[in-house]
Amino acid sequence: MDGAAIDLFVFESDPVLEGVIRLAAAAAEGVGDVTVVTTIDVEIWSAPRPTIVVLDLAGGLDLSAVATIVEHAPLARVVVLSDRDDGPVVLEAMRRGVYGFVRKPDGLHELAETLTQIAAGERVVPPELERSAVDELRRFARQAHAASVVETSITAREREILALAAEGFTTHQIGRRLGISPRTVEAHIAKLYRKLGVKTRLQAVARAATLGLIDLDT
Amino acid sequence: MSQRRAASAPRQPRRLGVVVVDPLGIVRAGIGMLVANADGTELLAEAATADEALRAIARVRRSRVVVLVGLGLEEPHDASWLMREIRERYPFHAVLAVGANADPTSISRALFVGADGYVDKRVEPDEFFASIASVGEREMVLAGPTSGDVGQIADGIYRRRELDAMLTQREREVLAVAAEGLTAREIAERLGVRERTVTTHLGRIYGKLGVGNRLAAVRMAARSGLVSVGTPE
Numbered sequence: 001m002d003g004a005a006i007d008l009f010v011f012e013s014d015p016v017l018e019g020v021i022r023l024a025a026a027a028a029e030g031v032g033d034v035t036v037v038t039t040i041d042v043e044i045w046s047a048p049r050p051t052i053v054v055l056d057l058a059g060g061l062d063l064s065a066v067a068t069i070v071e072h073a074p075l076a077r078v079v080v081l082s083d084r085d086d087g088p089v090v091l092e093a094m095r096r097g098v099y100g101f102v103r104k105p106d107g108l109h110e111l112a113e114t115l116t117q118i119a120a121g122e123r124v125v126p127p128e129l130e131r132s133a134v135d136e137l138r139r140f141a142r143q144a145h146a147a148s149v150v151e152t153s154i155t156a157r158e159r160e161i162l163a164l165a166a167e168g169f170t171t172h173q174i175g176r177r178l179g180i181s182p183r184t185v186e187a188h189i190a191k192l193y194r195k196l197g198v199k200t201r202l203q204a205v206a207r208a209a210t211l212g213l214i215d216l217d218t
Numbered sequence: 219m220s221q222r223r224a225a226s227a228p229r230q231p232r233r234l235g236v237v238v239v240d241p242l243g244i245v246r247a248g249i250g251m252l253v254a255n256a257d258g259t260e261l262l263a264e265a266a267t268a269d270e271a272l273r274a275i276a277r278v279r280r281s282r283v284v285v286l287v288g289l290g291l292e293e294p295h296d297a298s299w300l301m302r303e304i305r306e307r308y309p310f311h312a313v314l315a316v317g318a319n320a321d322p323t324s325i326s327r328a329l330f331v332g333a334d335g336y337v338d339k340r341v342e343p344d345e346f347f348a349s350i351a352s353v354g355e356r357e358m359v360l361a362g363p364t365s366g367d368v369g370q371i372a373d374g375i376y377r378r379r380e381l382d383a384m385l386t387q388r389e390r391e392v393l394a395v396a397a398e399g400l401t402a403r404e405i406a407e408r409l410g411v412r413e414r415t416v417t418t419h420l421g422r423i424y425g426k427l428g429v430g431n432r433l434a435a436v437r438m439a440a441r442s443g444l445v446s447v448g449t450p451e
Contacts, residue, residue, distance in 0.1 A: 091368075091369075091372050093369075094365065094366075094368050094369030094372065095369045095370075095372040095373045095376060096369070097369060098369070123364065123365045123366045124365075125365045130365055130368065133368060133372075134358060134360055134368060135358065137329075137358065137360075137368065137371065137372050137375075138334075138358035140372060140375060140376075141329035141330065141358075141375055144329075144330055144375050144378065144379050145305070145329070145330055145331065145332050147379065147382075148330065148382060149306070151382060151387075152387055212379060212383060
């Protein structure tokens with residue numbers, strides 16, 4: 001083995017899994033000391049040498065923690081340990097910059113193998129997970145494209161009306177709020193239907209929310 | 219026609235039609251040969267510019283073809299423009315962006331404007347051909363980019379959406395021109411507005427993006443693929 005071993009930091013609250021990770025680290029090549037952490041401590045990882053950080057997503061963390069670590073400690077190689085392996089989760093992890101994605105059912109041998117490869121500087125995402133991430137990327141890219149097409153075609157007034165319709169206002173109420181006649185509101189809404197490719201107000205709101213043109217949470 | 223013949227020799231499924239668009243003749247020739255010599259595909263047309271490509275595609279009498287678009291296309295219309303046009307005019311055609319070691323942001327931009335995938339010229343011919351076939355089957359293709367790239371490609375699209383949600387269309391136009399390094403007056407001339415209007419737009423853009431100067435704004439725009447900094451290939 002050439003070069004110094006890379007230290008491993010583990011964010012894990014389950015003692016059994018912690019034991020498994022320690023065993024995997026011992027079996028992996030190029031991995032040095034193992035330290036268990038209970039908070040996201042970017043101070044440790046911003047050290048000017050590479051480290052591997054294993055994050056168990058079940059421990060109350062979400063994937064934004066990956067972005068935080070990558071941003072503050074560019075040399076840290078983050079490995080996510082997850083119960084979920086659907087496309088959106090894997091793609092989100094990859095988007096945040098993970099070095100590795102390990103499913104818990106994959107077991108000790110897989111984890112040791114992944115740690116060895118990551119210590120050697122490779123990124124490791126199982127091929128079938130990468131495939132589902134690419135499928136998700138397709139959905140995401142198509143939606144982004146559709147949204148940009150609609151966005152450039154709808155006017156500021158139409159967007160305003162869409163937002164009010166999403167809040168449940170009737171045609172008359174929207175007209176009163178904007179100081180225009182109900183017939184004008186209806187004309188705007190008819191145009192919106194065509195641009196969004198829908199037939200009802202509910203569909204229009206749902207489609208606009210999917211495309212990110214309006215935010216239903218606020 | 220005789221029924222017997224139809225029964226004994228079922229009609230061959232039609233081969234997948236391919237249109238190759240690339241500014242470089244040697245690339246068109248290479249891809250053209252690959253497509254023409256394969257069993258499942260047929261070369262329908264090739265074009266050296268975006269406009270030539272649209273004319274060629276307009277002549278194609280097929281409901282679905284695969285258009286390979288070289289990212290090296292430039293003036294007067296670039297690859298993004300062409301891919302957007304094809305997506306709009308021929309929603310059933312598949313568009314496969316073709317590049318040489320393209321950076322993840324360029325690939326993000328290609329997918330954002332409507333490409334169904336990206337294939338790198340450095341992959342082996344077998345893989346290149348398989349990519350054409352997959353995209354013809356309505357699958358998304360990323361041949362060449364690594365796992366790390368996939369994450370960055372997704373991130374580029376994500377950032378572009380964020381930027382689009384923050385800025386108006388006019389502000390995006392101003393930012394795109396500003397990225398070329400023009401002065402406020404030059405930007406105003408280009409867009410046909412007053413210089414004061416441009417400085418107002420720029421101030422509002424900085425405020426919305428939470429940045430202090432043009433360089434930082436342009437960097438955000440570049441990471442999102444809104445503007446391209448450097449060459450596409």
